[in-house]
Amino acid sequence: MTNAEAVAVLVVRVVLGVIMIAHGLNHWRGGGKIEGTARWFGGLGLRHGTLQAWMSVITEVGAGALLVLGLFTPLACAAVVSVMLVAGLLAHRPNGFFVFKDGYEYVLMLAAISLALGVLGPGKVSVDHAADIEVTGWAGGGIALGVAVVATAGLLATFWRPERPERAVKTEEPTVTGVAGQETG
Numbered sequence: 001m002t003n004a005e006a007v008a009v010l011v012v013r014v015v016l017g018v019i020m021i022a023h024g025l026n027h028w029r030g031g032g033k034i035e036g037t038a039r040w041f042g043g044l045g046l047r048h049g050t051l052q053a054w055m056s057v058i059t060e061v062g063a064g065a066l067l068v069l070g071l072f073t074p075l076a077c078a079a080v081v082s083v084m085l086v087a088g089l090l091a092h093r094p095n096g097f098f099v100f101k102d103g104y105e106y107v108l109m110l111a112a113i114s115l116a117l118g119v120l121g122p123g124k125v126s127v128d129h130a131a132d133i134e135v136t137g138w139a140g141g142g143i144a145l146g147v148a149v150v151a152t153a154g155l156l157a158t159f160w161r162p163e164r165p166e167r168a169v170k171t172e173e174p175t176v177t178g179v180a181g182q183e184t185g
Contacts (some may be wrong), residue, residue, distance in 0.1 A: 002122060009123035010070075017067030020080055024060030027053060045162030052159065059083055067117075070126020071137040074135050074143035077118035081148035081165055084111035086155060111148075118144025 001009070027037045038049035039054065046052045063079035066072050084107040092104035099105040121128070121136030128134045135143060 002083050003124075006124040008172075009117070009120055010125045012113065012125070013117060013122060015071075015108070016080065016117065017064040017076075018066030019110070020060045020067065020083075022056045022064075024062075024064065027060065028057045045160050047159045047161050049051060054116070056083065068138060070122035070128050072087070072133075073126065073128050074140040075119045075123040075147065077114040077140075077144035078151065080114040080148035081111045081144055082155075084108070084114070084149040085152040089152075089156075090160070115141060115144055 028034055032039065034050065034057070035051035035055045040049075041052040041056070042049035050108045059079050060083060063083070066076035067080075088104040088107040088111070092102060092107055093100050096103040097105050119137060119141035121140055123129065123136050126134070
């Protein structure tokens, strides 16, 4: 990896990490705090909203910190891809593609960047590189994508219980014919 490539990967890794930390902190301390985040997750059909909110905070802040450090990079990328898959599938997919319509454009971009980073690796300026534990190429990408898909499927299978629309029971009310054949009921 050239010095220019190492700096480019460092910039992407740190910016993505800071975005994820900010996102997690916002779920914890922003707007409605943990209680509001829990209600939002519940509204998406996830059971145990408070648990989901805290797990989201821990995952986003933890993955962000790991990315900033360049530590266990494929696993940090997997965490980001998984969070974005859940967000994309449950919260943004029904709104279409564009972010300005609350669509999945933004979460798709973060997931794609994370997957690419899993393939490229953390670069020379990272704890992974310094500790000689870098996993790059197909192995890094495979870990990032594989762990993310398994984690997402596990979360959805365990906790996602969307409300089912009530079956429309067709009941006909009796009509009473009144004066001159007009219905009154």
